[in-house]
Amino acid sequence: MIPNQLRVSSPVSRQEQETMDGRTGSEQDRDRVTSGHSQGLKLEPCFQTDSLLPSPGASLISQLLSHPMVGRSLDPTIIFPSSQAVALPQDYKCGASPGEGAQALAFPRTHAPAPVPCAAGRDQLSDQHLQNQVSSQHLRAKRARVESIIQGMSLLPTPQAFGTSLEAAFGHERERGGEMHRESKRKPRVPQQATGAAGQVAPMAGSPHAEGCQQLKEQLCFLEQQLRWLQEKFSQVCDSGDTAQTQEGAEKVHPLPEKPGDRPEEDSATATSDARKARLWKSVLEVRGLEEEEDSGDTGGLPSAARVLSQALKHELAGVTSQVVDSVLKTVWPKAANHLLQQHRSLPVPGPDVRREYFAAGKCRKPLAKSSPRNAPGSMGSPQAKALSGASGKSLGSHAGSFSSKGVRKPSQVPSMGYSLVSAAPVQDSQLLSQLLGYGQHGLWGSSSRGSPSALERGPLEPLDLHWGTVKLRPSVVRQQQQHPLPLSPADMESLALLPAGRDGCGELQAAMDGVPFASTHMQEALTPGHLKKAKLMFFFTRYPSSTLLKTYFLDVQFSRCITSQLIKWFSNFREFYYIQVEKFARQALVEGVVDAGTLQVSRDSELFRALNMHYNKGNDFEVPGRFLEVASLTLREFFSAIRAGKDADPSWKKPIYKIISKLDSNIPEGFKTAGCSQELLHS
DNA sequence: TACGTCCCTG
DNA sequence: CAGGGACGTA
Numbered sequence: 001m002i003p004n005q006l007r008v009s010s011p012v013s014r015q016e017q018e019t020m021d022g023r024t025g026s027e028q029d030r031d032r033v034t035s036g037h038s039q040g041l042k043l044e045p046c047f048q049t050d051s052l053l054p055s056p057g058a059s060l061i062s063q064l065l066s067h068p069m070v071g072r073s074l075d076p077t078i079i080f081p082s083s084q085a086v087a088l089p090q091d092y093k094c095g096a097s098p099g100e101g102a103q104a105l106a107f108p109r110t111h112a113p114a115p116v117p118c119a120a121g122r123d124q125l126s127d128q129h130l131q132n133q134v135s136s137q138h139l140r141a142k143r144a145r146v147e148s149i150i151q152g153m154s155l156l157p158t159p160q161a162f163g164t165s166l167e168a169a170f171g172h173e174r175e176r177g178g179e180m181h182r183e184s185k186r187k188p189r190v191p192q193q194a195t196g197a198a199g200q201v202a203p204m205a206g207s208p209h210a211e212g213c214q215q216l217k218e219q220l221c222f223l224e225q226q227l228r229w230l231q232e233k234f235s236q237v238c239d240s241g242d243t244a245q246t247q248e249g250a251e252k253v254h255p256l257p258e259k260p261g262d263r264p265e266e267d268s269a270t271a272t273s274d275a276r277k278a279r280l281w282k283s284v285l286e287v288r289g290l291e292e293e294e295d296s297g298d299t300g301g302l303p304s305a306a307r308v309l310s311q312a313l314k315h316e317l318a319g320v321t322s323q324v325v326d327s328v329l330k331t332v333w334p335k336a337a338n339h340l341l342q343q344h345r346s347l348p349v350p351g352p353d354v355r356r357e358y359f360a361a362g363k364c365r366k367p368l369a370k371s372s373p374r375n376a377p378g379s380m381g382s383p384q385a386k387a388l389s390g391a392s393g394k395s396l397g398s399h400a401g402s403f404s405s406k407g408v409r410k411p412s413q414v415p416s417m418g419y420s421l422v423s424a425a426p427v428q429d430s431q432l433l434s435q436l437l438g439y440g441q442h443g444l445w446g447s448s449s450r451g452s453p454s455a456l457e458r459g460p461l462e463p464l465d466l467h468w469g470t471v472k473l474r475p476s477v478v479r480q481q482q483q484h485p486l487p488l489s490p491a492d493m494e495s496l497a498l499l500p501a502g503r504d505g506c507g508e509l510q511a512a513m514d515g516v517p518f519a520s521t522h523m524q525e526a527l528t529p530g531h532l533k534k535a536k537l538m539f540f541f542t543r544y545p546s547s548t549l550l551k552t553y554f555l556d557v558q559f560s561r562c563i564t565s566q567l568i569k570w571f572s573n574f575r576e577f578y579y580i581q582v583e584k585f586a587r588q589a590l591v592e593g594v595v596d597a598g599t600l601q602v603s604r605d606s607e608l609f610r611a612l613n614m615h616y617n618k619g620n621d622f623e624v625p626g627r628f629l630e631v632a633s634l635t636l637r638e639f640f641s642a643i644r645a646g647k648d649a650d651p652s653w654k655k656p657i658y659k660i661i662s663k664l665d666s667n668i669p670e671g672f673k674t675a676g677c678s679q680e681l682l683h684s
Numbered sequence: 685t686a687c688g689t690c691c692c693t694g
Numbered sequence: 695c696a697g698g699g700a701c702g703t704a
Contacts, residue, residue, distance in 0.1 A: 532696090544688095547686085547687080561686085564686090564687095565686085565687080566697090568686090568687065568688075569688090569696085569697070569698090570696085570697095572687095572688065572689070572690095573695070573696065573697080575688095575689090576689080576690085576695095577695075615695085654689095655689095658688095658689090
């Protein structure tokens with residue numbers, strides 16, 4: 001932890017240093033968060049992703065996807081760790097043995113259960129092997145091309161989900177899959193069910209997440225099923241195109257019944273989920289077969305079969321991902337889940353694009369009241385629930401002043417639409433994203449009057465955020481954090497980095513980070529009109545804010561000497577105007593013959609108030625606190641008395657008044673600390 | 685040196 | 695009405 005690291009970069013003035021020394025708790029929290037975040041960065045791919053995703057479904061997918069990545073031929077032992085693997089034509093493994101030709105081509109097109117044709121003894125095939133041996137060289141070359149095509153399939157940048165969201169979600173598994181791949185060259189690996197699901201979920205057992213893990217596991221099993229369905233569907237597609245050849249291939253392969261287990265490697269293999277894996281493998285082979293077909297004929301672009309596969313996979317994965325989300329949510333947050341799922345399920349399965357949009361809209365943000373940086377991922381539960389349901393402390397309106405319905409409160413009138421995947425208005429997006437990225441965990445935003453979505457709306461992804469493992473952040477994100485330290489917790493960043501974005505996980509994240517109006521959370525190096533407006537409203541509460549206080553309330557501003565001066569100057573100008581107005585009305589009252597200063601009261605109907613309100617609260621979107629009326633009344637009386645006493649002859653006759661008024665500052669509502677506040681005010 | 689106030693300008 | 699300069703204060 002290097003709490004001060006982020007401040008070292010820029011020299012701080014003495015006052016700023018003092019300010020730092022007297023930092024508020026929240027500021028210190030911010031440091032903790034930030035440093036905690038940096039700590040989080042050091043955590044390489046770690047626990048949760050591993051522990052939650054290695055269920056069979058995940059590993060299958062990742063393996064499937066990882067194959068092209070490792071740039072080697074598909075290895076049956078990956079998908080067939082068991083006997084079936086060895087039953088496959090041996091050629092598939094190394095591609096060097098005789099007989100790779102016809103069998104390799106024929107097998108993929110068969111629709112007989114994969115293991116059966118696979119198990120077809122080499123003895124029975126030997127004739128065909130001999131016949132085809134002549135062309136084996138050619139076929140090898142063909143195979144290489146096909147594999148490169150398949151490789152390209154999963155690497156394709158276009159396509160939304162295929163190699164992206166999965167890549168993000170299963171990235172680690174995938175990496176491991178690559179290693180496994182190599183390992184399994186000779187040593188059939190233990191089925192994932194054993195090592196993966198059980199072994200890796202186990203660490204979570206006993207924790208509040210155990211149940212969630214279980215749920216997730218089940219969902220991933222469901223994902224498997226979906227994949228199976230997909231394979232079958234894909235097979236049908238292939239068939240429709242290649243009926244003749246498929247039949248031909250089937251003829252070749254069908255007469256090859258054999259029990260698995262003729263091969264030596266089979267010994268060490270276990271036999272769980274063999275049928276499923278066989279089908280998966282078959283599907284892969286079918287693709288390969290198709291590729292070979294197209295290789296000789298249609299060579300342009302992405303093969304249609306691949307496209308079909310891609311589309312279907314995308315669709316299925318999107319759906320299954322939703323299921324997983326639902327499942328986990330249901331587990332860790334049953335009450336909300338019920339509500340959310342109802343709506344969620346009524347929605348069409350979101351495509352990757354939709355999800356990307358959803359993310360860009362900042363709707364899958366962290367809980368606003370993300371209590372403390374120590375709220376490490378995985379330790380959710382009651383704190384989260386509290387934070388989510390508690391709708392956190394103060395609101396702007398909880399103090400003397402509040403926003404009128406016309407103004408800042410507007411966002412709160414956003415219909416409680418729950419987990420809607422439909423993108424919201426841009427302004428809202430920025431606000432929401434600002435919550436996500438900015439100060440959400442302070443819980444300052446989370447008041448009902450601030451238009452913060454209800455707890456239910458805070459996103460079903462939230463639990464997942466906590467589950468998803470730590471991931472190395474994109475350099476750009478890290479850079480941004482270093483330059484403009486935001487109180488992002490590691491979990492925040494994780495969720496950002498891990499969100500299954502659209503076509504390119506990183507790219508989409510980048511887009512979301514860069515493209516979305518970031519001003520509300522990005523540390524401003526200059527004060528904006530929004531800040532001015534905010535300052536004006538703050539003037540209703542404090543006429544003499546210290547620079548320390550200002551720093552506290554303009555958290556999204558990168559304070560420098562210049563910024564501080566400008567803010568101070570603003571308030572100086574506010575005071576100037578204020579006193580001028582009050583003096584004017586005091587004199588006016590004197591002229592009007594007012595005798596008793598005590599009768600002077602500033603009400604919301606008075607001209608003085610109207611003038612002041614017009615100045616500090618244009619649009620009247622903020623309900624001026626009553627306290628301000630009292631202060632104004634007192635100021636008016638003081639001026640009145642002083643003028644009546646002829647003190648205005650003294651050049652510094654106002655100073656005593658200033659001194660009195662300066663003691664009448666009241667606390668500023670916490671809501672003003674919200675980063676998005678300035679932005680929000682601007683739009684109101 | 686930082687801040688506050690006054691005065692002035694556009 | 696925001697902002698700059700001059701000046702005073704701590």
